[in-house]
Every structure is written in C-alpha cells, then in structure tokens.
Amino acid sequence: MEAQNTQRYLWMAIFSAIFFGTIGSIAQYAAVAPEAITFYRLFFGAVLMLIYLVFSRQLRVLRCWPSWAVLLNGGFLAGFILFYISAMQYTSMANAILVIYLAPVVTAVFAHFFMSERLNLPILGLIFLALLGFLMILEFRLTLDGASDEFKGLLLALGGLACYSGFILINRVIPSRVPVLTRSWYQMLVGALLVAPWLLGMPQDYSLGQWGWLWLAGLVPGFLGIFLAVVALRSIPAATFGTLAYLEPITVIVLGWVLFAQSLTLLQLAGCALIIGSGIAQAAITHKRARALQLTLRDRSPAREI
Helix, strand or coil, X not given: CCHHHHHHHHHHHHHHHHHHCCHHHHHHHHCCCHHHHHHHHHHHHHHHHHHHHHHCCCHHHHHCCCCHHHHHHHHHHHHHHHHHHHHCCCCCHHHHHHXXXXXXXXXXXXXXXXXXXXXXXXXXXXXXXXXXXXXXHCCCCCCCCCXXXXXXXXXXXXXXXXXXXXXXXXXXXXCCCCCHHHXXXXXXHHHHHHHHHHHCCCCCCCCHHHHHHHHHHHHHHHHHHHHHHHHHHCCCCHHHHHHHCCHHHHHHHHXXXXXXXXXXXXXXXXXXXHHXXXXXXXXXXXXXXXXXXXXHHXXXXXXXXX
8 A cells, every 4th residue: 555545545534533523513403313313414425425426427336236245334334323322321421432432442453363454562552542542531430320221221332332343344344346435325325224214203394404404414424424434444454443533532522612612621631632642643653654565565676677
C-alpha cells in the first residue's frame, strides 16, 4: 500500500468516526424515537447513495451480487443500533457505551490471531491507552446496581459489541470484486429493512424541521459516515480503524459540550486528549510503515535501463 494512499484512507476513517458521532446531536434536534432515527439514517443514506450512483452514471454497480458477507453486515448495522437502544432500557447509557466500545479492542485482538494483522508492543500499547482514555471519559464508572435489570442491560450491550465487532471485521473480508459503492448501498438498505418492523404502529406525523433532521441523519452519519468507513476498512488494518473509531465518542462529547452546554471534568478532558493522541500516534505508525514498505519495494525493483 503506498504511503499517500494510506494517508487518504486514514483520513477517511477519521471523518467516518466524526460523522458517526453526530447522530446523537441530530437525534436531540430531531426529537423522534431512536428506532425512527436508526431507520431513516440507513434508509435515507441508501436513497442518497442511489442518487449519487445515478448522477455519477455508476448505477450498474448495483447489478453485482454483493455477497452474503455484505448482506450480513447490513444486519450487523441494524443489530448494533437496536442492541444499543435496548440496553439503555435496562442500564445506564454510560454502561452500555463502555461495553459496546470495547469492540475496537476485540476486533484488533481477533484480527491478530485470525487475520494475520499482527500487533506489536507499540500498537498494542496505543490500543490500551485509547481504552484507558475512554474509561477516563466515563470517569471509571461501571455501576451494576439493579441486579437483574443491570445484567440484562449488559447482556444486550454485549450483543451490540458483537455486532459492532462483526461490522468492522466482515468489511475486511468482503471479496475485493464487490465494488465499495455496492457494499455500502446494500449494507444500508438491508439494515433499514431489518429496522423497519420496529416502526409499525409508530406515528410518522413529523414536522418539516424534523424531516430535515432525519434527512441530515441519512446524509452525514448515514451516507457519508458508512461510505467512508467501508472504504477505509477495505484498506487499513482493523487495529488502526479500531483506534481511530474512538473519535466517535469524542465527537459526541464535544458536540454535547458546544451545542448543549454539557460540561466536561478535567478527567474527561484528559481522556479526550489521550484518545486523540493515541489515534494520531497509531495513524503515524501505520503511515511510516507504509512509507518504509514503499521504499523497500522500490529499492528491490530492477534498475531502469538508460
């Protein structure tokens, strides 16, 4: 992988995480049920992708069979959101997020043992620093008061963790013959169709402003966020993407601070800095490796005839 291309994919992963992190603020302004936000995020995202394909004259890519892996990932997208919503009915949002966002660490370890994406000590250290920073944001709180309800909530959060881990890993093994645009569109469409039954019987008489926020959910954390994530996951290691994914909760916290006056403690600010620093260091190491590999391959190439 050329260093320049690697840098581009790293930026895609960064912006994908940031775009994903906007869904909380959009949901606050839209003021509709979480199930509706989830559905329209995926459905409108698929519609916008379809419009893009039509105007760019690439509609033919949808004729390609996306593979069962792509369809499965659509299920992981829907499952991640639904498990997360269900978990919050039994446990606190902080507990649910903490469990679910162990997924990047889980995927990195899984990729180390089963996908030949080896973790050396510096990268492993950065992953755990990012996790430490996230624990600092939550102020090391993981309450288990409430007995059975808390246990149910954590089990549902583990389901969300499994879906999020599956989404990251499956994108790494989807056949290369499947175009990126194809896999992005089918994942969003399948995810939306799986969430659709939850909307049955729910009122849809939203105001014009609410519909505007729902379309924004489809554009930013939907179309742009998922598209960039799929492209990045195809070209960078799961450990790298997993570390950069921590920018999503950082984005949620920053937007909450700026838009909704939700203050941060010094410990939380330090956690934000630790996560961002780990992500930048992870990206720098990956970029440096790609650059070194590029120079090595160039040195080994036969000398040009003069």
